[in-house]
Amino acid sequence: MRSASTTAWLYRFCQFAIAAGLMLSASPGFAQQPDVGDQPGLVADDSYELDPQFKKQVVLYRTTEPPGTIIISSAERHLYLIQGNGRALRYGIGVGRDGFQWQGLLNISKKAEWPDWTPPPEMIQRQPYLPRFMAGGPGNPLGARALYLGATVYRIHGTNRPDTIGTAVSSGCFRLVNADVADLYERVPVGTKVIVRQKPGL
Amino acid sequence: MLRTFRGGLLIGLAFAAAIAAAAITYERYDTKTLKRTIRRGEVLCGVNQGLPGFSIPDDKGNWTGFDVDFCRAVAAAIFDDPKKIRFIPLDANERFKELQSRKIDILSRNSTWSMSRETSYDLYFPAVSYYDGQGFMVRDSRKSESALELDGAKVCVQNNTTTQLNLGDYFKTNNMKFEEKRFDKLDDVVKAYDSGDCDVLTADVSQLYALRLRLAKPGQSTILPDVISKEPLAPVVRQRDDDWMMIVKWTLYAMINAEELGITSANIDEALKSKKPDVMRLVGTEGAYGEVIGLPKDWAARVIRHVGNYGEVYERNVGQGSKLGIPRGLNQLWSAGGIQYAPPIR
Numbered sequence: 363m364r365s366a367s368t369t370a371w372l373y374r375f376c377q378f379a380i381a382a383g384l385m386l387s388a389s390p391g392f393a394q395q396p397d398v399g400d401q402p403g404l405v406a407d408d409s410y411e412l413d414p415q416f417k418k419q420v421v422l423y424r425t426t427e428p429p430g431t432i433i434i435s436s437a438e439r440h441l442y443l444i445q446g447n448g449r450a451l452r453y454g455i456g457v458g459r460d461g462f463q464w465q466g467l468l469n470i471s472k473k474a475e476w477p478d479w480t481p482p483p484e485m486i487q488r489q490p491y492l493p494r495f496m497a498g499g500p501g502n503p504l505g506a507r508a509l510y511l512g513a514t515v516y517r518i519h520g521t522n523r524p525d526t527i528g529t530a531v532s533s534g535c536f537r538l539v540n541a542d543v544a545d546l547y548e549r550v551p552v553g554t555k556v557i558v559r560q561k562p563g564l
Numbered sequence: 565m566l567r568t569f570r571g572g573l574l575i576g577l578a579f580a581a582a583i584a585a586a587a588i589t590y591e592r593y594d595t596k597t598l599k600r601t602i603r604r605g606e607v608l609c610g611v612n613q614g615l616p617g618f619s620i621p622d623d624k625g626n627w628t629g630f631d632v633d634f635c636r637a638v639a640a641a642i643f644d645d646p647k648k649i650r651f652i653p654l655d656a657n658e659r660f661k662e663l664q665s666r667k668i669d670i671l672s673r674n675s676t677w678s679m680s681r682e683t684s685y686d687l688y689f690p691a692v693s694y695y696d697g698q699g700f701m702v703r704d705s706r707k708s709e710s711a712l713e714l715d716g717a718k719v720c721v722q723n724n725t726t727t728q729l730n731l732g733d734y735f736k737t738n739n740m741k742f743e744e745k746r747f748d749k750l751d752d753v754v755k756a757y758d759s760g761d762c763d764v765l766t767a768d769v770s771q772l773y774a775l776r777l778r779l780a781k782p783g784q785s786t787i788l789p790d791v792i793s794k795e796p797l798a799p800v801v802r803q804r805d806d807d808w809m810m811i812v813k814w815t816l817y818a819m820i821n822a823e824e825l826g827i828t829s830a831n832i833d834e835a836l837k838s839k840k841p842d843v844m845r846l847v848g849t850e851g852a853y854g855e856v857i858g859l860p861k862d863w864a865a866r867v868i869r870h871v872g873n874y875g876e877v878y879e880r881n882v883g884q885g886s887k888l889g890i891p892r893g894l895n896q897l898w899s900a901g902g903i904q905y906a907p908p909i910r
Binding site for chain 1: 709710786788789790791824825826827831834835838840843884889891893894896900901902903
């Protein structure tokens, strides 16, 4: 019970980041748009065929980071799990919209299966049709698993909208299709190093 | 009288020798490619007659491809117009001789840079545009994720090629056994793999992606990430025309640097207003980097505006925006998992 409410409370922060980000966003009309990535209640279509570049695959990847490290390349919409010997397991992801993008090094601080969702008041105001609380499950926008990133409001999580993989719609969190996030969840322990890289600004 | 005659003869001989020397110099040292190109009003670019993703004409004679775009980039740098170019399709045997005899200004034709090629034809490969190399295609049912898991496999390969030699070396070095199925024609290699006569097909990685499209069920084969040989593809120019070589070399490096700096054909106007020093040097709002290679200040901005940065050109022609769908792999930037690296513009 406590664990579930903590999950909900933490996710509130993630959503709060959306609202804060929207207020700071350069384009004023942006806040009027619905979050296309959030469609609570919709059950993920497991048969959805991802574009080949976003399917899980082993790729060549040279790095000085040790095996087991996660490297997220926002611009590419790829998450790499370093395997060593010049290769990595690559997953397709959906990333934060412009204005919600950040860069840095964190560790996975917690893992959760089928996390609950509590949209914050700011988000309810913007999208009044959203539920006040949503228990974890197949219709939950957070999907099958969540990996918490340090003490931040950001997560690597699943989704009920596999068609948003490869796009920039989230609040700064990183979303994978449920099968992929479940696969990644089994491969990485709490404490895993996560490096987030962004395209440089002009 | 005799003395005068002798003097005249000497002068005449000296004169003739000077002309001969000049002719030899002209023959061996060509330092005027940029001048000739500007006078002509177009770049003469030697390309492959038809290689999907790299250089191929459509039915209206419009050329597209990775190698084609590189030549367009050079034309954009010089003329601010990527259309001021003529493509000259060349076969593998004639390509270096055509460049040597000045029938073309640049050869951009999936040519591997090697020491013997550079030295025996008096040519120069200014920089690597595409790191290719030998790889393996396997059926998904094998569940192999690495070339080191191919022990005991039946491998289809083209006969009498360096590919065949590399294959043997790789398996021997890694203490693996394999059964080699050799064919003289690449078509037959593909057919044999498709019919199930072998589990693995080996060729250069760029080729494997094109060959996979010809399979009955392309979705059931994977190209492994391993690259076991070095096939650095590069544009080619004549030796001893340093000015021209600099233009070709820095055009490529500008495209790679632009990708690293986040400058694209879509945001080039924004980049021209940037206050970041490295962006300013590249787009020409600071320094005189165009002038030093005989071009205007905005040479690199022209390249990015008309053709795009390295990543854009890659993805459009051979990457995710193309039928081939070749992952960046070695050709990803050095800072993002690959080895593509350009010296800085400063």
